[in-house]
Amino acid sequence: MEESKELIHDGLISCLEKLDIPDNLKQAMLYSVKAGGKRLRPVLLFSAFEAYGEDNKKAISSAIALELIHTYSLVHDDLPAMDNDDYRRGKLTNHKVFGEATAILAGDALLTYSFELIANDPLLQDAEKVELIKSLSRASGPKGMVGGQILDMEAENKATSLTELERIHVLKTGELLQFAVYSGAYLGGASTTELAALNDFSYYLGLIFQIQDDILDVTGDSQKMGKQVGSDEGNNKSTYPKLLGLDGAIEQKNMYAKKAKEALKEANAAHSNLMALTDHFSNRDH
Amino acid sequence: MEESKELIHDGLISCLEKLDIPDNLKQAMLYSVKAGGKRLRPVLLFSAFEAYGEDNKKAISSAIALELIHTYSLVHDDLPAMDNDDYRRGKLTNHKVFGEATAILAGDALLTYSFELIANDPLLQDAEKVELIKSLSRASGPKGMVGGQILDMEAENKATSLTELERIHVLKTGELLQFAVYSGAYLGGASTTELAALNDFSYYLGLIFQIQDDILDVTGDSQKMGKQVGSDEGNNKSTYPKLLGLDGAIEQKNMYAKKAKEALKEANAAHSNLMALTDHFSNRDH
Numbered sequence: 001m002e003e004s005k006e007l008i009h010d011g012l013i014s015c016l017e018k019l020d021i022p023d024n025l026k027q028a029m030l031y032s033v034k035a036g037g038k039r040l041r042p043v044l045l046f047s048a049f050e051a052y053g054e055d056n057k058k059a060i061s062s063a064i065a066l067e068l069i070h071t072y073s074l075v076h077d078d079l080p081a082m083d084n085d086d087y088r089r090g091k092l093t094n095h096k097v098f099g100e101a102t103a104i105l106a107g108d109a110l111l112t113y114s115f116e117l118i119a120n121d122p123l124l125q126d127a128e129k130v131e132l133i134k135s136l137s138r139a140s141g142p143k144g145m146v147g148g149q150i151l152d153m154e155a156e157n158k159a160t161s162l163t164e165l166e167r168i169h170v171l172k173t174g175e176l177l178q179f180a181v182y183s184g185a186y187l188g189g190a191s192t193t194e195l196a197a198l199n200d201f202s203y204y205l206g207l208i209f210q211i212q213d214d215i216l217d218v219t220g221d222s223q224k225m226g227k228q229v230g231s232d233e234g235n236n237k238s239t240y241p242k243l244l245g246l247d248g249a250i251e252q253k254n255m256y257a258k259k260a261k262e263a264l265k266e267a268n269a270a271h272s273n274l275m276a277l278t279d280h281f282s283n284r285d286h
Numbered sequence: 287m288e289e290s291k292e293l294i295h296d297g298l299i300s301c302l303e304k305l306d307i308p309d310n311l312k313q314a315m316l317y318s319v320k321a322g323g324k325r326l327r328p329v330l331l332f333s334a335f336e337a338y339g340e341d342n343k344k345a346i347s348s349a350i351a352l353e354l355i356h357t358y359s360l361v362h363d364d365l366p367a368m369d370n371d372d373y374r375r376g377k378l379t380n381h382k383v384f385g386e387a388t389a390i391l392a393g394d395a396l397l398t399y400s401f402e403l404i405a406n407d408p409l410l411q412d413a414e415k416v417e418l419i420k421s422l423s424r425a426s427g428p429k430g431m432v433g434g435q436i437l438d439m440e441a442e443n444k445a446t447s448l449t450e451l452e453r454i455h456v457l458k459t460g461e462l463l464q465f466a467v468y469s470g471a472y473l474g475g476a477s478t479t480e481l482a483a484l485n486d487f488s489y490y491l492g493l494i495f496q497i498q499d500d501i502l503d504v505t506g507d508s509q510k511m512g513k514q515v516g517s518d519e520g521n522n523k524s525t526y527p528k529l530l531g532l533d534g535a536i537e538q539k540n541m542y543a544k545k546a547k548e549a550l551k552e553a554n555a556a557h558s559n560l561m562a563l564t565d566h567f568s569n570r571d572h
Contacts, residue, residue: 021428025436029428076394079367081386100367101439104390105432108362108397112427115401119420126412133419134405141398142307142315146391150311153387 001043008042011064028098028106032071035091041066041180044277048184051272061121062132062183065114069140070176072110075103132183139175148172160238174206197267204260208282211253214239218246257282287329294328297350314384314392318357321377327352327466334470337558347407348418348469351400355426356462358396361389418469425461434458446524460492483553490546494568497539500525504532543568
């Protein structure tokens with residue numbers, strides 16, 4: 001995992017460093033990319049690749065593109081018109097350092113460049129590039145992440161059912177996790193049946209991720225997390241602990257973890273790092 | 287030209303209408319797409335196609351994607367943190383109707399969906415999709431339009447040379463026009479030599495477009511243009527008329543029009559609609 005994190009960190013920095021673009025834009029893009037922490041999505045992508053394939057070089061551009069899109073979404077999310085956050089992971093947010101206009105444009109640039117990066121990867125066949133771009137644009141656009149962000153905004157300050165809550169999370173965070181697993185396994189050579197089983201796996205993994213996020217907002221250590229805990233309570237936001245109680249939320253999470261692992265077995269990936277990652281997602285403390 | 291405009295208008299609306307996405311997001315995307323006026327970029331793309339090819343169906347997804355990206359750039363440009371415009375073409379801007387957060391997300395969605403649209407076009411080969419996505423992401427991202435927007439912001443309220451001014455315009459508006467010409471001709475079957483000559487053509491066309499924009503800001507009719515004239519003066523912005531005088535700007539524009547037409551001859555496109563479009567770009571009154 002540490003190896004994947006380093007690989008992705010260096011790849012991210014070097015692909016942005018070498019861009020021939022206005023310096024201020026480059027610095028704004030680099031700032032938020034460098035501030036990134038856990039690289040969960042790229043690590044997940046590499047793990048899915050390694051469950052089926054050998055040499056992960058082919059997966060690098062997808063992993064970088066995915067992290068660039070995750071980063072752009074945080075830059076736009078933090079804007080005053082959105083969540084209005086001054087800090088992320090203990091560092092000033094992009095717009096607090098570079099100004100709002102540059103932060104908006106840096107987000108746009110990170111998003112657009114992610115597709116350019118995949119389209120220009122010399123290690124990929126055209127058919128692979130098209131499949132990856134189809135899947136990444138769907139997962140991050142109006143049918144995926146952006147759609148989920150809109151629903152999330154609309155759900156603020158109103159009663160939300162568990163079904164509605166899960167739909168929001170599947171779109172807002174689940175779709176990019178699903179892309180990580182799908183694209184990694186696809187490039188690694190997984191079969192259609194294996195990819196279908198992995199689809200179930202990522203669905204549960206996304207929900208596990210979100211339940212744990214909600215749980216940490218109640219029980220977490222703000223020092224470790226680099227952000228205030230208890231903000232969901234203040235925001236009057238629907239969460240798993242609020243809808244099911246803290247014990248109920250933990251139980252639901254464990255049930256999903258069991259299902260995720262069953263799906264991994266069906267996908268012939270029970271031996272892989274994806275198994276340990278499921279526990280990692282479920283038990284993380286930040 | 288009217289035919290292309292209708293084709294593109296209907297195509298834009300119907301591809302967004304049928305998206306299964308949150309309604310508020312769809313309405314925000316449709317609002318700005320419907321408000322679009324001249325559809326200059328798609329018209330240019332179709333004209334470039336028709337200079338070499340027959341049935342323009344293959345060019346439709348690129349034309350729509352291009353107009354979606356142009357639209358997203360206007361939605362983000364109008365935001366309070368950017369140009370802070372309340373009206374565009376006599377209609378309220380996106381964020382005035384849907385709020386800033388939704389406008390930011392609608393822009394993100396239009397941008398992301400444009401790549402999804404090309405990647406899923408059943409009329410295109412994988413190699414064509416990759417070439418189009420390479421070219422569109424480059425033209426609209428940090429090396430192109432977004433880079434130009436950053437430079438344009440930085441140039442405000444300071445002395446700018448003609449060379450710097452042209453660099454800004456080539457990036458900010460020229461690159462998308464260049465994509466229009468390139469992608470249309472490429473899909474129409476232009477040869478490598480013809481594409482190279484068209485590259486020169488679009489370079490001059492972009493500058494003509496911008497000089498005329500600057501000229502209209504001095505001499506234009508605000509009724510026809512649907513926006514205030516004289517705003518460049520107030521903004522203390524570098525323009526061709528300011529740097530060369532009004533007559534000098536017109537002379538420069540005519541010189542570029544001559545060069546653009548020479549390039550068209552070299553590209554074996556002197557008979558095409560691109561010839562008339564050059565005059566149209568040069569003499570438009572709105």
